[in-house]
Amino acid sequence: MNDKILSYVGLATRSRNCVGGEFSTEKAIKEKKARLVIVATDASDNTKKNFNDSCTFYKVPIIIYGTKEELGKATGNQIRASVAVLDEGFADSILKNYDGRKAENNG
DSSP: OOOHHHHHHHHHHHTTOEEESHHHHHHHHHTTOOSEEEEOTTSOHHHHHHHHHHHHHHTOOEEEOSOHHHHHHHTTSSOOSEEEEOOHHHHHHHHHHOOOSSOBOOO
């Protein structure tokens, strides 16, 4: 995997600092555990809007990055439309490596 962002997601997952799937991601946001939310570029418009609204309300940075398949592979699953990074260090590293394709930092 040559992609640094997906590599960080994989490391965060292996160190139990990342949760995937819409339900777990939403729960992490509402419990104020999420430090960064990543939504797949090919997620539905409704999914993107829901996470954008939640992240804006709870002041969590959100980026749209990778495909569902790429996020799934990084987390050791088939597909994932969304993941929440729970560790501040991993979140900062991912944001630093994000190329800025419209990062929406609400925090």
